[in-house]
Amino acid sequence: MEAVSIIIPAHDAARTIARTLASLVSEKEVIGEVLLVDDSSSDATAAVATETALRFALPMRVIKSSCRDAGGSRNLALEQARCPWIYMIDADDLHLEGGLRALLAKARARSGVDMVVGAFRRRVDGEERSTKMPGVYTASGLANACAYLDGRIRSIAVGSALVSRRVIGETRFPVGLAYDEDTLFWARVMAKASLAVVTKPIFIYFVSAERSDDRFTIRPAARFLEWRRALRRLPSCGIAERSLKMREGLVALKIARVHYMRGDFDMAAKFLTVAEAAPRAAADVWRCMRYRLKITLWRRLSTPAAQLQRA
Structure with missing residues (x-):
C-alpha cells in the first residue's frame, strides 16, 4: 500500500x-x-x-x-x-x-x-x-x-x-x-x-470565530494589499482574470462583514466599495446591498441632528 x-x-x-x-x-x-x-x-x-x-x-x-x-x-x-x-x-x-x-x-x-x-x-x-x-x-x-x-x-x-x-x-x-x-x-x-x-x-x-475574525481587523488595508499581490500571481497558472477579481470581491466582503459586526462602519464601508466593484454572484450582490443600506442608516442616525433628536 x-x-x-x-x-x-x-x-x-x-x-x-x-x-x-x-x-x-x-x-x-x-x-x-x-x-x-x-x-x-x-x-x-x-x-x-x-x-x-x-x-x-x-x-x-x-x-x-x-x-x-x-x-x-x-x-x-x-x-x-x-x-x-x-x-x-x-x-x-x-x-x-x-x-x-x-x-x-x-x-x-x-x-x-x-x-x-x-x-x-x-x-x-x-x-x-x-x-x-x-x-x-x-x-x-x-x-x-x-x-x-x-x-x-x-x-x-x-x-x-x-x-x-x-x-x-x-x-x-x-x-x-x-x-x-x-x-x-x-x-x-x-x-x-x-x-x-x-x-x-x-x-x-x-x-475559534473570534480568532478567525481578528485576522481581518489588524492593519486591514495593508494586509489586504499584501494578500491581493499574492492573488495576482495566479494568472501564471492559467486562471482567468475574472476569477481573481471575484475572489478579491469575496474577501473584501468578508472583511466588510467583520468590521460591520464589530461596529467599525467606516472601515466596513471602504471594503464594501471594493466588493461592489468586483464581479459578484447574485447572493453577494444582495449582501452588498444589505450592508450598504445598514451603513447608510447608521450614518444618518449618527449625525449631530439625529443625535439631538434621540436625546
Missing part, C-alpha cells in the same frame, strides 16, 4: 498535539512518516509530540522552524517529504478513523487521480456544526480552480485533502499573509490536478 507523509505545523501546541497525533494512530498502516514542524514554540510542543509518537509507534520527525507562519512551516515539510502522497492537518484538529484510507482508496480506484478531497466536520467555539461536503468538481483542473476562487466550490479545509507529491511539485504556500494562503495554494495545485471526491468526513476542524 502506498505510504503517506503527514505534515503538521505546530506553534505552542503542547495542549492539543497529543490528541491530534493519537487521532492518526488508526491509520498507521498507510503512514510512512509524520513531519511535525515545531515553529518557534515557547512551550513543550516538541517534547509532548515526541513522547506521544513513541507511545503509539508513529514514525515522526520533528523539524525546527522559526517561520512563525503555518504556510512557511508546511513549505519546510514539503521540501523534506519522502512519500508519494501528502496529507496535512493542523496541530489542534482531529483526524477521523478511516478517513486517510478512504482518500487513498479513492485515489487508487481511478487511474490518474492525484488529488482527493473529502468531507469534514466543523466545530466552532466548541459547538458541532453540520458536515461540510466537498464541491462538485469537473474533469478540468483549470475550471475547478476558477470555480474554487469564484466561491462556487466550497473551500478545502487543510485536513480534508490528500494530494500527490508529484502534482504539488514546486508549488508552495505563500508566506506572510494573514488569511487565505490555503486558498491560493489549493488553487495552484488544483489547476493542474486530476481530482476526485469522497463524501466520508475525514477530520474535525476546530475553529
Whole structure:
C-alpha cells in the first residue's frame, strides 16, 4: 500500500498535539512518516509530540522552524517529504478513523487521480456544526480552480485533502499573509490536478470565530494589499482574470462583514466599495446591498441632528 507523509505545523501546541497525533494512530498502516514542524514554540510542543509518537509507534520527525507562519512551516515539510502522497492537518484538529484510507482508496480506484478531497466536520467555539461536503468538481483542473476562487466550490479545509507529491511539485504556500494562503495554494495545485471526491468526513476542524475574525481587523488595508499581490500571481497558472477579481470581491466582503459586526462602519464601508466593484454572484450582490443600506442608516442616525433628536 502506498505510504503517506503527514505534515503538521505546530506553534505552542503542547495542549492539543497529543490528541491530534493519537487521532492518526488508526491509520498507521498507510503512514510512512509524520513531519511535525515545531515553529518557534515557547512551550513543550516538541517534547509532548515526541513522547506521544513513541507511545503509539508513529514514525515522526520533528523539524525546527522559526517561520512563525503555518504556510512557511508546511513549505519546510514539503521540501523534506519522502512519500508519494501528502496529507496535512493542523496541530489542534482531529483526524477521523478511516478517513486517510478512504482518500487513498479513492485515489487508487481511478487511474490518474492525484488529488482527493473529502468531507469534514466543523466545530466552532466548541459547538458541532453540520458536515461540510466537498464541491462538485469537473474533469478540468483549470475550471475547478476558477470555480474554487469564484466561491462556487466550497473551500478545502487543510485536513480534508490528500494530494500527490508529484502534482504539488514546486508549488508552495505563500508566506506572510494573514488569511487565505490555503486558498491560493489549493488553487495552484488544483489547476493542474486530476481530482476526485469522497463524501466520508475525514477530520474535525476546530475553529475559534473570534480568532478567525481578528485576522481581518489588524492593519486591514495593508494586509489586504499584501494578500491581493499574492492573488495576482495566479494568472501564471492559467486562471482567468475574472476569477481573481471575484475572489478579491469575496474577501473584501468578508472583511466588510467583520468590521460591520464589530461596529467599525467606516472601515466596513471602504471594503464594501471594493466588493461592489468586483464581479459578484447574485447572493453577494444582495449582501452588498444589505450592508450598504445598514451603513447608510447608521450614518444618518449618527449625525449631530439625529443625535439631538434621540436625546
